[in-house]
Amino acid sequence: MSDHRSMPVPDGLEGDRLDAAIARMFGLSRTRAAELISAGEVTVDGAAAAKSDRVQAGSWLEVTLPPPPSAPVPRPEPVPGLKTVYEDADIIVVDKPVGVVAHPTVGWTGPSVLEGLLASGVRLTTSGAAERQGIVHRLDANTTGLMVLAKSEAAYSVLKRAFKERTVDKRYHTLVQGHPDPLRGTVDAPIDRHPSGDGRFAVVAGGRPSVTHYDTVEAFRAASLLEIKLETGRTHQIRVHMSALRHPCVGDRLYGADPTLAERLGVRRQWLHAVRLGFDHPTEGRPVEFESGYPEDLAEALDRLREE
Known part of the structure; x- marks a missing residue:
């Protein structure tokens, strides 16, 4: 079922291209916004408009949004390299390999932790959305390391609250370009979707509160190994905050890392x-605590830096 929206252009979008304004207002990509305009699903003050037209604050927008795609149904699918670190009747802690998402999502055709566990015969709680059963926090597809999932309903509700109330101790190591100054500090900057609508996130006024503590563990000629403690758990938080400090995570092309390094x-x-x-x-x-060593590719990068 399509979704019809009718509203004035906000003052803050005065002078923006129509496709950019639609993207920002409705959380779409610029490409998707342009497709809607081309299909005649957008009018400005009652008339058709081109994607490159500049909008004026107060102009009346009529937009027909397509129905959201339905979430994929999890299916058992073995995931090579997914290791179980700990398991009991209530929780399972895994060490997630690279290239694996937490749960199936629209547009992702690769492996997921959830489907890998189902393939191993692990029974997770069915609390929450069907495609996210047992999921209480997530890691990006190309971020490796520790994840906990809930096997019982009691564990699910308690862990969800613990992550929300920031009582979970989440520690990461990241290799960043250059040397942060000061060597230890806190980034307290709100995060939301990047205005471009291209899938990135960014420090944005009015975004969701986000706090990252960092400390330098080892410094190299061109990079620094940092320990990160997260207070909040926003999408791409470490990657966005390190990029905002002008010390992006090494290899993170999405957030401005140097491909040569x-x-x-x-x-x-x-x-x-x-x-x-x-x-x-x-x-x-x-209290329980779990640790994970570096995977081979990350350990090899550190070895190369130490030899320089």
Whole structure:
């Protein structure tokens, strides 16, 4: 079922191209916004308009949005390299390999942690959306390391609350370009979708509060190894905040990393790994902590830096 919207152009979009304005107002990509305009699904003050037309604040927009795509149904699918670190009746902690998402999403055809566990016979709680059963937090597809999933409904509700209330100790190591100044600090900057609508996130006024603590573990000639403690868990948070400091994660082309340095170190994705995860066990109450060593590609990059 399509979704018809009718509203004035906000003051903040005065002078923007129509496709850019539509993208920002409705959270679409510029390409998708342009397609809607070309299909005649957008009028400005009652008349058809071109995607390159400049909008004026207060002009009346009529937009017919397509129905959102339905979420994919998880199916058991083995995931090579997905390791179980710990498991009991309530939780399972895994070490996620590169190129694997947390759960199936629209447009993703690769492997997911959820489907890999289903293929291994692990029964997860069915609380929450069907395609996200047991998921209480996520890692990006190309970020490796520790994830906890809920197997019981009790564990699901307690862990969801723990992540929301920031009582989970999430530690990451990341290799960033250059040397942050100061060597230890906090980035407190709101994050939201990048205005371009191209899938990136960015520091945006009025975005969701986001706090990242960092500390330098080891400094090299062209890069620094940092330990990161997250207070919040926004999408791409570490990658966005490091880029905002002008020290992007090595290999993170999406957020401005130098491809030459990544190539020299043999890094083909962002150098970012979830090394530690600590929380109170959701049903037993005892503190638990898990650690993960660096995968081969990230360890090799560090070896190359130490030899320079």
